[in-house]
Amino acid sequence: MKLESLPDEVVASLEVRNAWRNQVAGSGAALEFLVSDLARWMPGSAVRVAFLDGDTALHADIAGATKQITDACNLELDFGLDATGEYRRWHEDDIAYAAEIRVAFNMGGYFSLVGTDSSDATIGSPGGSVGGRPNQRSLNLGGYITDRPEKWEGTVRHEFLHALAFHHSHQNMRGTCEQEFRWDDDPDYVPSRNAKGVFVPDPAGRRPGIYTFLAGPPNNWPRAKVDHNLRTEDDPAAVAGPFDTQSVMLYSFPAFFYKSNPSSCAPSGNGQDLSAGDRRGLQLLYPHTAEEVADLQERAGAALAALDGAGSAPESFEIAGGDYRDRTLELLHTLSGGGS
Numbered sequence: 001m002k003l004e005s006l007p008d009e010v011v012a013s014l015e016v017r018n019a020w021r022n023q024v025a026g027s028g029a030a031l032e033f034l035v036s037d038l039a040r041w042m043p044g045s046a047v048r049v050a051f052l053d054g055d056t057a058l059h060a061d062i063a064g065a066t067k068q069i070t071d072a073c074n075l076e077l078d079f080g081l082d083a084t085g086e087y088r089r090w091h092e093d094d095i096a097y098a099a100e101i102r103v104a105f106n107m108g109g110y111f112s113l114v115g116t117d118s119s120d121a122t123i124g125s126p127g128g129s130v131g132g133r134p135n136q137r138s139l140n141l142g143g144y145i146t147d148r149p150e151k152w153e154g155t156v157r158h159e160f161l162h163a164l165a166f167h168h169s170h171q172n173m174r175g176t177c178e179q180e181f182r183w184d185d186d187p188d189y190v191p192s193r194n195a196k197g198v199f200v201p202d203p204a205g206r207r208p209g210i211y212t213f214l215a216g217p218p219n220n221w222p223r224a225k226v227d228h229n230l231r232t233e234d235d236p237a238a239v240a241g242p243f244d245t246q247s248v249m250l251y252s253f254p255a256f257f258y259k260s261n262p263s264s265c266a267p268s269g270n271g272q273d274l275s276a277g278d279r280r281g282l283q284l285l286y287p288h289t290a291e292e293v294a295d296l297q298e299r300a301g302a303a304l305a306a307l308d309g310a311g312s313a314p315e316s317f318e319i320a321g322g323d324y325r326d327r328t329l330e331l332l333h334t335l336s337g338g339g340s
Contacts, residue, residue, distance in 0.1 A: 001218075001219075001253075001254060002108075002109055002218045002219060003109075003214070003219055003229065003251075004109060004110050004111050004229075005109065005111060005219075005221075005225070005229055006111050006113070006130065007124075007128065007129075007130050008225070009124065009125045009128055010113075010123060010124045010125075010128070010130050010131055011228060013122065013123050013124055013125070013131075014117070014123060017120075017122055017123065017324055018035075020324045021034065021035050021038070021324070021328065022035060024307065024328070028306050030302040030303055030305070030306035031303050031306055031307065033299050033303070034303045034307075034328070034332075037296065037299060037300060037303070037332075037335060038115075038116060038328065038331045038332070038335075039114060039115035039116060039117075039165040040115055040116070040164075040165045040285045040286065040335075041075060041100075041115065041116060041164065041165075041286070042334050042335055043073075043074045043075060043285075043286040043287055043288075043292075043293050043296065044074050044075070044286075044293065045075065045076070046075075046076040046077075046078040047075065047076065047077055047078065047100050047101060047163075047164075048078045048080065048088065048097075048098070048099035048100050048101070049063075049077055049078065049079045049080070049088065049099050049100075049101045049102075049103060050079075050080065050087075050088040050089055050090035050098045050099035050101070050102055050103065051087060051088070051089050051090070051103050051104075051105075052089065052090055052091070052092070052102065052103065052104040052105070052106070052137065053104060053105050053106050053145065054105050054144065054145050055145075056085060056086055056087065058105075058144060058145065059079065059087035060087070062079075062103065062141070062144075062156055063077070063079045063081070063087065065152075065153040065156040065157060065160075066156065066157065066160050068157060068273065068274050069157060069160055069161065069164065069274065069282065072274060072278070072279040072282045072283065073164075073279075073282035073283055073285065073286035073287075073288075074283075074286045074287060074288045074293075075164065075282075075286040077101075077160070080099070090102045090134070090135075091135070092135050093135060094134040094135045095134060095135070096134055097119060097134045098134065100116075100118050100119040100138075101118050101138055101139055101160075101163050102118070102134075102136065102137055102138045102139065103137075103138075103139045103140070103141065104137040104139070104140050104141075105140070105141050105142065105143065105144045105145045106142070106145075107129065107130070107137065107140045107142050108142045108143075109140065109142045110140060110141055110142060110155055110158075110159055111130075111139070111140050111159070111162075112138065112139040112140070112159040112160070112162035112163045113130075113131075113132060113138045113139070113162070113163065114162050114163070114165055114166070114167065115162075115163070115164060115165030116165075116331055117132055117138075118132060118138035118139070118163055119132055119138075120132035120327055121133050121323065121327070122323045122324055122327055124136055138163065139159050139160070139162075139163055140159075141155065141156065141159065151270075151271045151272050153272055154248050154270075154271045154272040154273070157248050157272075157273075157274060158248050158249060161248065161249060161278065161282075164282070164285065164286075165285055166249055166278075166281065167233060167249070168229075168233070168249055168250075168251070169243065169244060169245075169247045169249040169250035169251075170230065170250055170251055170253075170265065171230070171231065171232055171233035172232070172233070172243045173232050173233065174242055174243045175232070175243035175265065176243070176263075176264040176265050177230075177232070177265040178231065178232040179259075180258050180259055180260065180263050180264060180265040181210055181230065181257055181258065181259070181265070182207070182209050182210060182256065182257060182258065182259055183209050183210050183211055184209040184210075184211065185206070185207070185208050185209040185211075185212050186206035186207045186208075186209070187206070188204075188206060189202055189206040189207065189208060189209075189212070190202040190203070190204070190206070191208070191212065193216065196217060196218075197216055197217040198213075198216050198217055198218075199212050199213045199215070199216040201256075207256050208256075210226060210230065210257055211223055211226055213256075213257075214226050242277065244275055244277035244278070245264075245265075245266065245267055245268040245269065246267070246268050246269035246275035246276070246277065247267075247269065247275045247277055247278050248269065248271065248272070248273070248274060248275065248278060249278070250267045250269070251267070252266070252267050252271060253266070296335060297335065297336050297337045299335075300332045300335035300336040300337075301332075301336040301337075303332050304329065304332040304333060304336050307325070307328065307329060307332065308329055
């Protein structure tokens, strides 16, 4: 079982950027909502999508699978379908953005940057394959060209919800997964592997814990990476509603990951379709009513004035942040109704 994960250098750049944003957000009342607001795209806007590889039939299937998402919220995913029936493409030598969300199928595994990070040039390393620059992947569906998973539409919706600012449900602070996961080995477990090197129960039936299991193939994760990807996320950037076992954002883990069976952390949905909770989350992030959009614009305008005003922030923010500050001002300007 290979789990979804961004490259380490991308995670490292996100951690530095997020630390800066959190520091700024704590500097004044007008900036209180800055971090959570910055993850979303402007409600009512068209977010462009482009493909690196794959054929037209695959592109059409991906676009079709996202219709459940856009039907539920005030946002358009623009795949650039032209008069010839071709979809928009991006290239690894692009110097300008062909699209905000750049899809590829040629790296291993599935992953996506979250929300507006997809077009944030401070995310990832300049020479990396994944990041927020015009020539980098922001979303990957590995292997779809030759071998799609059984519930491939659910995986597409899962990754595109990330791209629209959703986080994993198993990391929801209102859920039970933190307490339900078997982090450690059964007492006296003797490390045992199968022919592929995967950790398995020992001859006495004692099971590996999550840390041990994920330390082996195919994930090979150190403990810190396990914590980052599975532990409860107390992140002000995460818009967390009630814990939803039917959400497509909740992983289906092997039974031995849980302390109880059935587990309150295990998914109860079909793994394919958006849950009622997913739809409510989309409506919260991308509302249709003028009043809700105006409320977002007002918050963004107040944050923009506070951050951009003379003497409003310590000089250390600009020195430490550099491009972070410029990017934050750009996003706030868009959210406040000033355009991109």
